[in-house]
Amino acid sequence: MDSNKKLIVTFICCFVIAGVLAIKLNRVQHQVSPTRKLVDNLPVAGSQKLLADIQWMQFIQYIGRQKTLDKSSAANVEKRLNNIIDLDPDFAKVYYDGALVLMNDNPDGALKVLEKGMLHPIIGRNWRLYMLAGHILIQGERANRHAHLPINYNRVKRAALYFKKAMNCADSQNYVVNQWLQAEAFNASETASHLTQLQTMLRLYKKHLTDMQDNENEMSTGIFGKYDTQEFIDKMISEALELRQESENQKGLKALLDEVVLTVFPNQEIDPYTLRPYPAGFRFSPQTGKPLKVHGVCKHCGRVLKGPFCWYDGTDNVAEWNKSKH
């Protein structure tokens, strides 16, 4: 075989093998980086990331030059943000910071940017995106409520949904729960008063209890997701106390507080001042110094019970013990 024939055979073999290998490599590359398919396939010699950085710097300088954003500059900001996202969909800062810039002058544009981030397999796990989206949706409706303008309850519902998603993200903060409750309360009533908020909390807590009963055999966390139910109970009692302090004579308040206490602490003696259960044998509230109804003590000698029969004089206290056992 002469030299040229050898070269032709080598050339054909190599190109066939290279073609097969390239397809495999391309597949592996897309497995490693699933967002690669979202990157704008501009003919810029693979420098999309560097271009995104340059456009980010230009964006920051553009924002710095603007005293306020009007309609056209807000649209321009949205366009610039979308360009950066198209060049580098993994640039996490663009979604959140960009939406922060846009949220007052172009809330819908800000939401679009955040929703793009939510679709990202990694950035979409960031609770801040959902928190901000919920905030953007609800802030306009809050302003409408103060100005006695019509409220778009669909947006409030969406906000509550976003806050709920933020709650379920791995590293979210506790105050997300507050935002969620406020959105739920807002959704439940036009006034969104503390009373409505407490009513909403009670409704959600009852739903939580039902969910837990329904899924008794499963490892259900109820509607609060990763949040501890105790935290929610504390929040509800604090809300109830605040409400009582604010408007003691409000119609229906006493019935609501009783219902809250009965639902949260069933079959327990409750300190009427702190709205929380107190231990057996307490005669006065440690917080307020006011007298309490004593429970869990021997009916004969008055000592705190340690079992159904008094440890001191052997009196039968089965009924009292069973009651205080709760």
Next chain:
Amino acid sequence: MDEVNAIAEGVWGRILRMKILYFLIGCAWLHIILSSQYEALMLKEQKMLMADMSFFLAGLGAVLSVLTLTFDLSKDLRQGTAIAYLSKSVSRTQYIFGKFLGTVWVGVVVTVLIAIGFFMIHNATYGSLPVVMVKAHLLIIISVLPMAAIALFFSTILSEAAAAVLTVATIWMAYSANAISSVSMLYGGIVPDLSLFNMRMEAVHGTQFGWSYIGLAFIWSVVYSVGLVSLSGIFFNKRDLG
């Protein structure tokens, strides 16, 4: 093989002795250092810019290195140096293979120097160096192979200016070749895909990829380069050097 090595050494020995080369590498390092100072302009994302800049400059270094081949081969043919070589016991295929190896060595030295500079600057500035950055730079170094093969191919069939322009254009477009990844006969075999060596975005965002990917990319680049060098050999064997 001694003849091939001698031709390769002639290429890299001459280019790597140029002081301007090291001045340009120094400029690249300076640029990388400067980009680490863009804290305010990047809203504290300067680390990302610094890495991007190093990848871009290493890629640019690789392109400029392989571009020397288009001028070098034409110069050899014009000045008769090629004929002097070929009149000895060197075949035409050995001659272009030697040129190819010499250019690859130049490209590897340039990209390795830029990468080492970046590693040192990154380590000095941030106190650490993620492995994924090393891997991304390694891919750029490997990409010198197919780039040099492209440059060699155009040098053997065209004049120096046309070869240089077409080499740059092909390398430029080869980074977008994954757009035709579904065309199995064309993609990766005839049309090179340099985006396979572009894991810059992943490295900057800390997305991990295995050594097996780098190994596979290296195999592809060797196979593709051998194929294209063979094709260049076919054309060069038929070329009238007189």
